[in-house]
Amino acid sequence: MSQETLQVFIDGVVNYFQHTNDKDVKVGTPYLVENNNPAAYDVTGIIGISGPYRGCVYFTAPRILLKHLLLSIGEMDTSNEHIFDLVGEVANTISGNARSRFGHEFMISVPVMIEGAPNQIHLPSRMRSYVIPVYWKAYHAAVVICLEQ
């Protein structure tokens, strides 16, 4: 997978945080994980990708980060429902960015929100995923990309 393709998804997340009050979002050094031991925080928003590349991209973050993020965008209700919506929104921003960059060549699914790590359906165990840490305030989150050609 090319660096440019990966960058599109990273930009998606950065774009999302750019719209919040605290724009100071940092991207950590990308690393690899084997899919049989996927990287995940508390809540995960997954989008499925199909076309020239297929697989999935997900944004995963701890609850505390998401709560803080909700508060920072002026949402005082930090219930689970809102947290899931927020993760979905981040995932949507990623897919929107990907759509505008890749065009109609790629098919991108609506986000699916889960707790914890995605299962085998999304992450074939024989593959590796790229994990791109995202630092926002004092918290860690990550974009994980698992695509094959």
Next chain:
Amino acid sequence: MSQNFDRQYQPRFDFGKYKGIIISIALFLLLDASVLLFNFYVSFEIADDAVGVNLAGRQRMLSQRMAKTLFVLDASRDDPIGFKTAFDELQLSKGLFDETLNAFTRGGNVRGAGNQTVTLAPVSSQAGQDSLRNATELWRSYKTAIENFAIDFQQGADYQSSLTVAVAMARVHNLAILSLMNDLTIDLEKVAASKATRLQIIQTVGISLAIINFLFIMFHFVRQLRDSDKVIEKARRETSEILETVNEGLFLIDKDLVLGEQHSARLIDVLGPQEFAGKSFHALLENIVSEKAAETASDFIELLFDPKVKEKLIGDLNPLSLVEVNIAQSNGGFLTKHLQFSFARAYQKDENDIQTISHVLVTVLDITERVKLERALNESRKHNESQLEMITGLLHTHPALLKEFLANSFDCFNRINSILRQPAKTAQSVRDKATSIFREIHNFKGEAASLKLEFFECAAHKMEDTLALLRDKRDLTGNDYLGLTVQLESLISYTQQVEHLTEKLGQFAVVSTSEPRHVSHKHITGSRRDDGWGHLDDLVQNIAMRNGKLVKFVASGLTEIDLDSQYQQKIKDICIQLLRNAVVHGIEPPRDRELSEKPLIGRIDLRLAKISESEMELTVMDDGKGLDYDAIRTKAIATGKWPEEEIESWTNKHLLGLIFQEGFSTANEISIDAGRGVGMESVMSHVLAQRGKISVSSRKGRHCRFVITLPILYANASEEIAA
């Protein structure tokens, strides 16, 4: 299939099928009509007969009246008025009787009871005719007598004798005539009664026939209906059986591009469960192919409905002959299928028997497996090619060494990945990662070079290039490492492929060897110990060749100490770096050596010696040009890290320290063998990690010697720990 569809969609009126029933009904009506007609006819006849019977009865009455008036006349000879009245009555009775008798005998008109004229047919029955003949016979003389009396009376002549004759006639014939007329009446009644009976019989037979006909119609019609129902049901079952079983998705599209009512069961598997009937084709494609492809497909089908366009000619234009569809799944993923749509015109005959295009039959085939197989074949072909390339690149390496190299490589990749994984929020910590990774990858490159594994060496070199750019970049961020991670990923993938390949080759070796397994195992282990160091010679020769130098490599004592294998690997890393430096920086090119009257072939000594039970000494010495302190000094000035004056005042010892610093190399340009300035720093970090010592001695133009003192870590010691 299309014929079936045709039949179903083309209900034509079949006259022949209904011929039987139409004839039956016509017969039924005909029968009813003829019974009715006959009924009418016979009714009229019976009415006529009734008139006859009535008149025959009157004859009886008239005969008696005539007799009575004659007796009255006989008794009233003295009463002229009474006589006249009786005479008139006699005349009337005689006239009516005679007229009626004639009418009965020969047919003709007669005055009826109401004085109306009635036409009588001659009596046809034998008994009637006999009665009439006898009566006529008797009546003739009787009538003559009466007529004679009447003439006499009317002419005013003496009528006494003629009246007496008439009265006598009456006395003689009255009873006989009465009896004959009675017979006639009875006969006529009989004829009428027989006609009524015949009518009853005919009516009964007619109605019975009608009922039989009705039953026949019922039976025949119901059976035919049932038979045709059976045929229709059978056809329907066959159609649905075909639609249930057929392996393709089948459906019809009409001119408005709307799907028909029926489709094959397979369609649900192919396109996913949904309501197909009445759906527009465009809507069907909406979520599975791109908008543009769906529009092209609609245009194509419209072309198919145009009778002027030849179907065969536009067959190639089918935009859906092979489409990749992505069906969104509820879990957010996509199910990718490869579908083949084919379109065929379906014709129907109109009222004028002209074929028109009624529908387009769409066949959808799921050819995912086939496409996957094709791709797998292609991939395996490519894979085979790359494997062949890989094998040629690996053949020169001893399998055991390669295995060791691969294991070390994965360790190295893991270490690099761990470095990347460490959270780093400050710019410095991000920058430090480049240095740490550099060291790892440089060692890896060294090992790859020592085994002449060019692909790995090149890949590592490229990663070093990336790292060099990162090191020099201002405002370095984590994101900048993306390219490096991608390189790492592809290197890991390649290494995994090589590992996979060597496993396969290993199996091949096990199978092909005729020796017992434990023997071959021992052989491999032994050879690894021997070759464990032997490849260093290859490394030296390899680097020498690349750098245009001639070197003799002399190694000793390497196998005398039974070192722990991991520890041995570290020692090897040190050796590789030092040997590389010796070749690249120490040994001069043959031409220079010739000029300085040295042997053309340079010499590098590698010696490992035990100096105590716990300590050993590694010596690497070359007879090259020695350390070039001037070059180090110039390089140090070039880095701009220190003031020039300060560097000028530095002693050789101080300068020597520089070569162990990260990023310091005296090589003029970066090549695969030198110039990164990481090698010596890596040696130093290894030595320091083992709490060893390093000493360097050098004489310009003569030699350079590195002596490293390290603790000994025995092989069995670690095995014991492991146990």
